[in-house]
Amino acid sequence: MEQPILDQWTAFSVLLAKISGYREAIGLLHWDLRTGAPRKGTEIRSKTIGMLSGELFKLETSPEMGRFTELFSQPEINSQLTDVQRKIVKDCRKEYERSKSIPPEKYEEYAILAAQTETMWETAKENNDFASFEPWLSRIVAFKQEFIDYWGVKGTRYDTLLDMYEPDLTVEKLDDIFSRLRSRLVPLAEQIAASPNKPNGDILNGTFDKEAQEKFGLFILKQMGYDFDAGRLDESVHPFATGLNPGDVRITTNYLPDNVTSSIFSSLHEGGHALYEQNIDKNLVGTPLAQGASMGIHESQSRLWENMIGRSREFWHRYYGDLKQNFPETFKDVEAEDFYRSINRVENSLIRIEADELTYNLHIIIRYEIEKLIFNEGLTVKELPEVWNSKYKEYLGITPPSDSLGVLQDVHWSGGDFGYFASYSLGNMYAAQILHTLRKELPEFDSQVSSGNLLPIKEWLTDKIYRYGMSETPSQIIERVTGEPLNPDYLADYLEAKYRDIYHLEQAE
Amino acid sequence: MEQPILDQWTAFSVLLAKISGYREAIGLLHWDLRTGAPRKGTEIRSKTIGMLSGELFKLETSPEMGRFTELFSQPEINSQLTDVQRKIVKDCRKEYERSKSIPPEKYEEYAILAAQTETMWETAKENNDFASFEPWLSRIVAFKQEFIDYWGVKGTRYDTLLDMYEPDLTVEKLDDIFSRLRSRLVPLAEQIAASPNKPNGDILNGTFDKEAQEKFGLFILKQMGYDFDAGRLDESVHPFATGLNPGDVRITTNYLPDNVTSSIFSSLHEGGHALYEQNIDKNLVGTPLAQGASMGIHESQSRLWENMIGRSREFWHRYYGDLKQNFPETFKDVEAEDFYRSINRVENSLIRIEADELTYNLHIIIRYEIEKLIFNEGLTVKELPEVWNSKYKEYLGITPPSDSLGVLQDVHWSGGDFGYFASYSLGNMYAAQILHTLRKELPEFDSQVSSGNLLPIKEWLTDKIYRYGMSETPSQIIERVTGEPLNPDYLADYLEAKYRDIYHLEQAE
Ligand SMILES: [Zn+2]
């Protein structure tokens, strides 16, 4: 790199590090609010978070950011950059242009409306009152439609929203992917529903001491290779992971007195997110690339650990003895195989966040299809409950008895997060595809899991995925690691094999 | 206030609230570092704190700050302000001018040197090697001398340093105050040393379960009126209190396995600091006045609770039973009176932070006199050990066997904190003077303490001191509350009465 360019890059790096510092501070303020900040300080705290977020936004849309990203985008200069530098410039420029394209007063109006609409949503859900919520959500949709025009439409209008969460994936690609997935999962769910060989969920009932739950959770996290010198485990109402910096990636869980699997699987899930961020290459620290590649790739890493490893027969072959030792009363007459089957029960249920590994994807496909109807086909908010209920009937065979248990169940839309849901199911598909490669490249995979030798798995994932952070796009990662683009058949294959065995299903007729 | 001025004030308030927000964020980042941040994240964390502190400094010295404080200082505009607004303008202007008076590159050079000198101090203390530390400390002193010239000398040169921590108090006043105090405390310490009636410290020896210590500490804090909805108790190596905002004032303690009184008195001490900040008037929130009036006044509130209340016979009349219940083994044969006497042992010792209520002030007077010699009389750093040792001999009757146990014991000077030590002893004097008024105005004081009815005391302190925050100067507070300026006799009277009783001393000859 020529010296004057190098000097400019150094100055740009200072701006990027400052942005990272603000993110770390805001992350800690949030973490603290959710893990034990005193009640009486939360109002001022929220204002402080708002103020610092405003300062961060100013940096990301500052004239310097505009100048640097324009400079480094010039072909003759861009060609002197490394791949990582080019990705930084591209992402920052995209974010800059997107933010700059909306008039600030318009965005502020929207931010206030979104906060109010979330409050309205809470009340509407509580009172099963979609009618009162409808005008609010309609205004949010109208804003989003306006924003799409500001941002510029590439492909369909809904593509513009999807692009915010999962770059590379378009409506065209996702239509194909989700329809292939749906065509295999709907019949599988029907076969399971018809199967007489149902696991017994009652064996999981019991009363579970909090200290014992915590002890077991810590043990499992250590087994996964979660580094407690670069993180910590706390409690919060809703479990989450937050990477303040790669040396400080925290997770939380929630101990339920009558359900031990909840905290175990949330620890495996958040632990998966955390392993990713703890193992990002140190050279990316202080840049916007020191985070997960996308929502979908991040979710693939949590679900790989939670579901593919944590709900496998091999995993419990190794760890069921430890669980039993911690809760001897509850599990004294329960066999490992019965435990394994019961944590893998499939039920066509109404609520997404309670869904199993299989039907979860159908909940997501329904949301994807509805969002697409809103933004590409002009479906009105008024029509949502009817469309929602008919899709639940069609894909899951059940009709919500109320909107609270139906279209009102998720917070996302009230906050304007359209295009986000797809990432959850993409996570499952990425995970299954990565698992397929992992099994090929680590032929000892099954025996490693069943002997609790999990570190080689963490190392493989570090080498293939974690260390890259956001320096590649989701599709680059998935193609480099697995040799082909996202293919939903891996998830369908995985689920079919798993549930045929658990539910003793016939081979597909 | 005229409308245009009001508009300017509103704009100024936004700047002040932003400054408060940065302080809150930096405060939380520090708190987190000291209470459990993962080890591997601390290096980046320190950089983040440095970056945000730099941003805060920029705001405090920004052109807007200059413009606003200049505008509101104009007599015709200043006269339209409330007292509180005038104090805000005055403090901000003072800080602005002080910061602006030093060239930034000079200040940066100093900041780097101070950080290095702290590291050198650690090594020098460890190796009892004053000679290697001497050139570093000399450079710090040279910088401070230069800064005094930049800041401008009012009174003596040392006055300029004192003014940073305890406005209103000058060398002239402190010389008088400290010499009066010294003339009463030195003979008292001598009488005590000669007394045959020594409390038995051995009765405090034992092994103390951490959970039981924590339980007792939480109980005492609740008794004081510490609001756990506006704070929390954590552990750290060195106990501290930090007010993030008045609804979030946190304290920490350190549980020693072989010493139960350490965590009790640190909780009372930090609890006293915290009561102050929790009860600052809500109208001051978001302004620089939402903090303690000065280091000395802050310390008076911690020491009032720790020493005047927490080491009183009445206090343990009420709480010794609870302590005994928590630690039945250690205290089963110990009477309340013996416990009371043993927590009030006086010993002429070498180390300030381990000193008792009485001799602590002599440790401070020595430091005050030495600092004054450095800045007003040209005492060189080379001469410090000799002067230090001779003063310890003179006031405390002991000679440090090594510099590590003498002149190298405190970190303050290596970081450039000259003028700070006086505040500790001022805290004791303010506290005794306030206690004198408190006893007059709450005639039930003794019986309230001995029955554990501590809330009226907290309410009196809130009404007289806490709620004002920094909206009055230390001397305004002390004169309003007690009707006279700072008077060291109250502390001397208090200590004489207390120790004559405990050590069965004759009335002064
Ligand atoms: Zn997740």
Ligand SMILES: [Zn+2]
């Ligand atoms: Zn203190």
